[in-house]
Amino acid sequence: xGYFLGLIFVLSALWLGLSGIYEPLLLTLGGISxxxxxxxxxRLETVDREGSPYGRTIPILAYxxxxxxxxxxxxxxxxxxxxxxxxxxxxALVKVKTRCESNLAKTIFANSITLTPGTVTxxxxxxxxxxxxxxxxxxxxxxxxxxxxxxxxxADGKRKEELAA
Amino acid sequence: xxxxxxIFMIVKPWIGGILSLAGALLCLIGSVGVLRFPDFFTRLHxxxxxxxxxxxxxxxxxxxxxxxWLIVFKLAAIWLFIFLTSPTGSHALANAAHTAGLQPVIGxxxxxxxxxxxxx
Amino acid sequence: MIETAAVAIVIAIALTLIRALLGPTLYDRVLAVNSLGTxxxxxxxxLGFVLGRPDWLDIAVLYALxxxxxxxxxxxxxxxxxxxxxxxxxxxxxxxxxxxxxxx
Numbered sequence: 001x002g003y004f005l006g007l008i009f010v011l012s013a014l015w016l017g018l019s020g021i022y023e024p025l026l027l028t029l030g031g032i033s034x035x036x037x038x039x040x041x042x043r044l045e046t047v048d049r050e051g052s053p054y055g056r057t058i059p060i061l062a063y064x065x066x067x068x069x070x071x072x073x074x075x076x077x078x079x080x081x082x083x084x085x086x087x088x089x090x091x092a093l094v095k096v097k098t099r100c101e102s103n104l105a106k107t108i109f110a111n112s113i114t115l116t117p118g119t120v121t122x123x124x125x126x127x128x129x130x131x132x133x134x135x136x137x138x139x140x141x142x143x144x145x146x147x148x149x150x151x152x153x154x155a156d157g158k159r160k161e162e163l164a165a
Numbered sequence: 166x167x168x169x170x171x172i173f174m175i176v177k178p179w180i181g182g183i184l185s186l187a188g189a190l191l192c193l194i195g196s197v198g199v200l201r202f203p204d205f206f207t208r209l210h211x212x213x214x215x216x217x218x219x220x221x222x223x224x225x226x227x228x229x230x231x232x233x234w235l236i237v238f239k240l241a242a243i244w245l246f247i248f249l250t251s252p253t254g255s256h257a258l259a260n261a262a263h264t265a266g267l268q269p270v271i272g273x274x275x276x277x278x279x280x281x282x283x284x285x
Numbered sequence: 286m287i288e289t290a291a292v293a294i295v296i297a298i299a300l301t302l303i304r305a306l307l308g309p310t311l312y313d314r315v316l317a318v319n320s321l322g323t324x325x326x327x328x329x330x331x332l333g334f335v336l337g338r339p340d341w342l343d344i345a346v347l348y349a350l351x352x353x354x355x356x357x358x359x360x361x362x363x364x365x366x367x368x369x370x371x372x373x374x375x376x377x378x379x380x381x382x383x384x385x386x387x388x389x
Contacts, residue, residue, distance in 0.1 A: 221322075
């Protein structure tokens with residue numbers, strides 16, 4: 001039920017923000033659109049912990065702030081590689097083990113890796129990830145340790161206690 | 166306090182213009198990288214500059230130029246969509262290429278990896 | 286200043302188009318088209334501000350969504366040769382002797 005409420009709230013906020021005209025007719029149309037979207041999502045069975053993860057908004061937002069700084073730091077070497085006269089790149093495929101268990105945490109971790117310029121997740125199998133990196137020396141398994149830990153905390157933190165309670 | 170706000174209103178279009186220009190230049194650099202890099206997987210990294218740095222700077226610059234808050238909300242929505250969809254698209258591309266058997270070039274001399282090395 | 290930015294984006298789109306035309310493999314072309322779509326989103330935004338009509342951002346929102354969906358649809362089609370196969374019910378197809386395999 002909480003998942004449905006979160007989804008309804010986000011969809012309504014999206015409609016109000018994108019529309020900008022607050023007349024009764026358009027508000028009614030917006031309500032109908034939200035109801036249709038919710039029905040379709042329920043029929044697809046996507047309204048669950050992954051489909052509307054708004055219960056963990058604050059940890060995920062905190063994680064995003066940290067991730068933005070990381071992304072901007074990682075932009076520099078790739079820009080230099082693009083503009084350098086000789087291509088000073090050293091591509092490699094690395095395997096990284098993750099501690100994330102739930103699909104949400106794995107998705108956040110893999111997407112963070114892909115979002116950071118210089119590393120792309122090629123394949124996810126169980127808890128191993130195959131990563132293609134532009135610079136082999138910058139993509140040691142230790143360099144993903146902090147991102148792994150932080151995405152685990154953002155998505156799964158204290159989940160064991162929640163399940164036990 | 167009001168003088169500070171006045172100064173900010175004068176400087177605001179300049180900040181917006183400079184940030185937009187920086188974002189556009191990052192997009193240009195990403196395109197140059199997409200043209201220059203030797204194989205598909207390395208081009209993916211160049212394209213991700215456009216999707217992260219370029220988009221963020223350009224949209225923040227436009228937000229400084231925006232006349233109303235509604236437009237800032239729309240820019241934030243575009244930024245959120247691109248940040249949620251671009252890694253998914255990149256991963257889908259990389260995974261499809263890898264599944265189809267496209268071998269990445271490896272190492273400083275940019276040689277194509279053998280199948281035996283790729284399995285390791 | 287934002288006009289200069291728009292011109293820079295146009296040049297970037299042209300360069301990406303060259304990669305889409307050259308691209309040796311299918312995936313290079315899809316990557317170029319995807320990247321081009323992101324640049325077009327920014328270009329529509331810039332154009333709206335240059336012409337004094339920031340309402341064009343609605344079109345940019347739609348373009349960002351359609352860009353993503355089209356990328357995924359193209360990739361799905363070239364992997365399964367059909368739009369009908371649900372991704373989670375079918376294992377990754379192995380390239381067998383009878384079926385030609387994927388064109389790279």
